[in-house]
Amino acid sequence: MNLLAFLRFRKADLLRRLANLLPILFTVVLLIFAENSALEAYRTFQRIEASNASEAMQAGRDIGDQAKLVEMSRRKLGNRLILGFTAQDAGDIRDALQRLLATIERARPSFIMPGDAALIAQIDSIAELASGLGVAFASVGPDDTAVLNALDGDLRRLSEKFRLLQENMTEQGTRYIALQGETLSASYSAMLKLSIALVGAIVSMLALLVLNRRATWQANYRADHDVTTGVLNRRAFERWIEGIHFDPQASKAVMVFDLDNFKEVNDELGHMAGDHVLKAFVSNLVASFGQDALVVRWGGDEFVVVVSTEGFVEAGAVTLLRASFARLQSIVRFGDTDIDIRCSGGAAVWPSDSRDFHEVLQLADLALYKAKSRGKSRLQFYDADILNERHKVLALRERLRAALRDGELSLYWQPQVDVERGYIPSAEALIRWTDRESGELIPPGEFIPAAEASDLIIEIDNFVIEEAVRTAARWATIWQYPPIVAVNVSAVHFQRREFVGQVRDILRRHNVSPDQLELEITEGVILGNNIEVTRNLKGLEALGVHIALDDFGTGYSNIAYLSQLKPDRLKIDQTFIASLSGSHQMESLVSAIIGIGKAINCEVVAEGVETADQLDLVRRLGCCLVQGYHFARPMPDAEFQAWRDANYPDAAASVKHLRRLGDRLASAIGGDAGRGRDRETP
Secondary structure, three states: HHHHHHHHHHHHHHEEEEEEEEHHHHHHHHHHHHHHHHHHHHHHHHHHHOHHHHHHHHHHHHHHHHHHHHHHHHHHHHHHHHHHOOOHHHHHHHHHHHHHHHHHHHHHHOOOOOOOHHHHHHHHHHHHHHHHHHHHHOOOOOOHHHHHHHHHHHHHHHHHHHHHHEEEEEEEHHHHHHHHHHHHHHHHHHHHHHHHHHHHHHHHHHHHHHHHHHHHHHHHHHEEEEEOOOOEHHHHHHHHHHHHHOOOOOEEEEEEEEOOOOHHHHHHHHHHHHHHHHHHHHHHHHHHOOOOOEEEEEEEEEEEEEEEOOOOOHHHHHHHHHHHHHHOEEEEEOEEEEEEEEEEEEEEEEEOOOHHHHHHHHHHHHHHHHHHHHHOOOOOEHHHHHHHHHHHHHHHHHHHHHHHHHHHHHEEEEEEOOOOOOOEEEEEEEEEEEEOOOEEEEOOHHHHHHHHHHHHHHHHHHHHHHHHHHHHHHHHHHHOOOEEEEEEOHHHHOOOHOOOHHHHHHHHHHHHOOEEEEEEEHHHOOOOOOHHHHHHHHHHHOOOEEEEEEEEEOOOOOHHHHHOOOEEEEEEEEHHHHHOOHHHHHEEEEEEEHHHHHHHOOOEEEEEOOOOOHHHHHHHHOOOEEOOOOOOOOOHHHHHHHHHHHOOOOHHHHHHHHHHHHHHHHHHHOOOOOOOOOOOOO
């Protein structure tokens, strides 16, 4: 997953988490809201309970009843003042006043509400006046008319106080009723809010349940599907294989596809372009093989497609699948760039190739390997020969690994001859494998492809470079002007970040100057402007190591890039040299390659010169550096030393070397002085 996809995923994950929290937060807010309302109602109820409102109202009614009795006694006193006042009348009034005082005394604790202070003051005033009247009536006689008249006036004042008290108590009762109404209202509001909160909580919990189920579904979907393309991933496909029960009569074709140029797309255009290509390729797979096909991203740029072939005879199924495969090759647009999508495929059929579905998948993968080895962009169906060949390759690879460990590999040397000056400027290191048990010499064309299909080729490369540099160090002690050692480097190894560092370490370990080493790479290595390749080329140039383009003309020659790279040598492939005789067209092609070399001020080597006629032709076309059986076959080191001493002795090489160096310097100054890198000076 690239950075942009990761950020999109993190954003979506954060939003999902927030969405899950919202129902919980909403529920908490509603519960707090309901709790506050309930607390408010409870506090109001407590206030009413604490106020003894009902007791206060009852006490007020009791005082009122006694006040009425006192008023009746006052009126009776008025009548008696006219008809005649008796001791019995005085006793009745005194008793009424005493009952009033007793009632007031009992009622006093009931008045504790705010606003009751005024009532208490009035009650205290009434009690004081009633107490005085009680004492007065206890000592007054029937004939004390003046005193009775005065007491009648006091009773009238007492009645007035009762009237004012009654009015205030009525107002206080109204306040009590209002307070009870507030309590009821607060209770109703609290119940309503609590009901809303509970309903909201239920809704929130349901929403949270739905969100969790959706999140679970999304998590399962992401776990089973590729993030970039949306198709099933390897984990889900493995589970699908384990869980499905196949009908033996319902045959299925299992195909494994690999994009041929996906790495170049990523390196040149970036991962966004790579993702765009993957999505377009998946769309092509679905469109080509149908909606019922099972499409799986197996990993990287590798996909698996399972499609039913039920109802087709084998030949018909093969034809159908090949037609569908042809539609996969397409061109997609990314920005201003057209990207050519090409793929290789391997196919196997269940149950005819195997009744074990996992094994069918492995057989399809073997067929894919075969398709790529035959030139890519093709669909290869599995057959028994592929499996046998694969077993042979694996066995050969294990033997080769053991040979590398046991010292069965060695270097042979083939000279590159400057026929103009009679000089050996360089010698190419060629690996040979001699089987110790049989003594058989195994040709490189048989074991190198097996090594190139694995990381074993890197171990072999390191061995060859190490041995070649060790040989260069030994030659430097034998000859004053030893030839440069030329080593072929695989594309896989040359694209490694650590390659330049490994070469530097080997040179330092053997105390060999970098200009005594030449690394030969093919055009395919530099195609696509790979970042690591470009970095390694610059690193080797800075180090002082020579670069040669091997088999030039057989690949996709990029003249513009070649002019920027400016290799030290171009090596014309031997197939051109073999076709020179009698072919004017081939002569023109070779002449053009030689012209390209001169144009960018690099030497040109003709490979595979086996006859005198071929030598004359390449010399006439302007190429004086040759390599081939006409001069010498590849030889072990000791034999090569003897051959050079016999044919191109070191004493004669010094003058010829200096002449050649002077010619190259003159060519550089006249042609491309800015290039400034003839690194053959020992």
